[in-house]
Amino acid sequence: MRETPMDRREFIRRCTRAGLSVTAASTLAFLFYDRKAPAMDMGGSPAIRLPDYCLATMKNRLCIARATDRAAAVRQAFAALGGMQAFVKPGERVLLKVNAAFASPPALGATSHPDLVAAVVRLCKEAGAARVTVTDNPINDPATCFALSGIDAAARKAGAEVIVPRDSFFTRFSVKGGRLIQDWPVLLAPLLDADRVIGLAPVKDHHRSGASMTLKNWYGLLGGRRNIFHQDVHSLIGELAVMIRPTVVVLDGIESMLTNGPTGGSLSDLKPTGTLIVSTDPVAADAVGTTLLGRQATDLPFLVKAQKAGAGTIDYRSLDLKEIKVI
Amino acid sequence: MNKTVSRKPGGIETGIAMVVLALLVIVGGGVYLRQSQINPAVLALRPDAQPAAVADTPDAKAIIDANMAGMVPLSPPEHFTAETLYEKIDGRADLYLASGFVGLAAQRFSPNGSTTGWVEVFVYDMATPENAFAVFSQQRREKRQPVASLANAYRTPNALFMTQDRYYLELIGADATESLQTTMQNLARQFAATHGGTAAAKVPGEGLFPETGLVAGSERLIAANAFGDEQLDHIYTADYRIDGKRVIAFVSRRESSQAAADLADSYRQTLLSYGAETVEGAAPVGDAAFLRMFDTFEVVFSRGKYLAGVHEAADSAMAAGLAKRLANHLDPLSRPSE
Structure with a gap:
């Protein structure tokens, strides 16, 4: 096996081959090299955990109020569930997560109605809340969204503080066991500064997710370029349902946006559906809301995923259900 | 002064080389797996991606x-x-x-x-x-x-x-x-x-549908993914009111007669794969696929460069009748381009 002598030609050939191999490998590495790679430290804080805002004594409560007046409906619906004082104790800080996603007038139903926001703020204050804050993270011009939707003026007049998001309010956050919300900027500052969280959302058709109600409303807590989640919006909402365990949610179906959601634009996109839902189970609340859109809860994959994740039940009739008619 | 060198590597060298190559494959596989499950935040939150x-x-x-x-x-x-x-x-x-x-x-x-x-x-x-x-x-x-x-x-x-x-x-x-x-x-x-x-201010697709029974202002153009089928793009639809029931007709102009015929056949295959069944008897239009999809009826055919058909008709007579009228309407439209 040891007989071939290495002459100069063979030596040069082997050196050339070796050199070419090294050059090819280096070139490949250079082409793959990402000069704009993100820092290894994503800036997240794994120690941060969101509190569970639920009340153990108030689980599985649901009230469906048939009404035309939002303020009267929400007052009587809470009364049917034991009053706001059952949810908010004197001295507690309450955060209302509204839908202020668009700079759209209240009549178009694309955002939480200011009458409803004001009514819930008043109920919280009457229950003895030390402070009531109202927030959302509309991506496009938040201040204008809060102003033109009427939420800003209504909330302030009723005694609440409106928090318009700033960069410093967001913190990288990961949902335990989540696949999508990992090291993602979340509007945590107002959440961590609250003892109770109440979600307020209108019932809307949604081009991508099928419907936008209380669970989809948490989408507004995400920062960054969150539209990338639209491709897997049902899983994303399922993770949001795990991320936020609210004290109670209020789903406004007094009028529902049946077509061209989530923005709508025409009054003809709305239909009077005369229903307001208050529940400690957001999945159940959305299941009721789905019927207002003429669909079934099982038609919406995000509801199925949220139920599977343990965030609530689609079978809303299995809860402690109150149905009232508000005159 | 010629030195001798090995013509072939020894067993130990081969073994080491195989181990190194195997390690490289494992590392490559690990990188691939990790990248396929990349955290969206890594790319979406880059400053230049916002x-x-x-x-x-x-x-x-x-x-x-x-x-x-x-x-x-x-x-x-x-x-x-x-x-x-x-x-x-x-x-x-x-x-x-x-x-x-x-x-x-x-x-x-x-x-x-x-x-x-x-x-x-x-x-x-x-x-x-x-x-x-x-x-x-x-x-x-x-x-x-x-x-x-x-x-x-x-x-x-x-x-x-x-x-x-x-x-x-x-x-x-x-x-x-x-x-x-x-x-x-x-x-x-x-x-x-x-x-x-x-x-x-012209209306695209004007004149593609026969007027009798057409619901005014119901013409739509679906740019992509019509009827939930990815291959159906640029599909014009129109609503018809027949015996008080709504029926949808559709037309799409393709690049060639062959392309239209191929798409008609491909869509027929797709419907069959989703559980549609061929309706027995003569097709309402020559070469048309006449299918029953659960409780509704579908007709798919081509006329020259036009793919056309009827979608979600409540009964077979209604589907066949509208398909015939649509085919008759498209016949003269398709001739000049042939």
């Missing part, structure tokens, strides 16, 4: 000359690209992006700068009149009224929607007063006059 919508300065040129309509800008113009459209319209962006969206300019106007009674104008540049018609027709409201002197437009109590050339416009009023509606119509006419006038 384009922002551009808002002009307050004195920037308005997107419509509103002075003629007695309006003044209430906000500076905003401009959105495909990357930033979601910032303005959130989940509805997908509809536009699937239909050839190029850009959106939006601005609010109000009479005398008042903060009430304002109107927001959205001008979507959709690249072609067909794309503009696609988004216009797919969002058409059921309760609507025509607008005088605007060909492709309709109004609702608080809004006005129209296409003009390559643009789709939404004028959204903050209230439903008739004075604001009049103002919106003036704004719309102003835009039409400065963007091609009546010559640019």
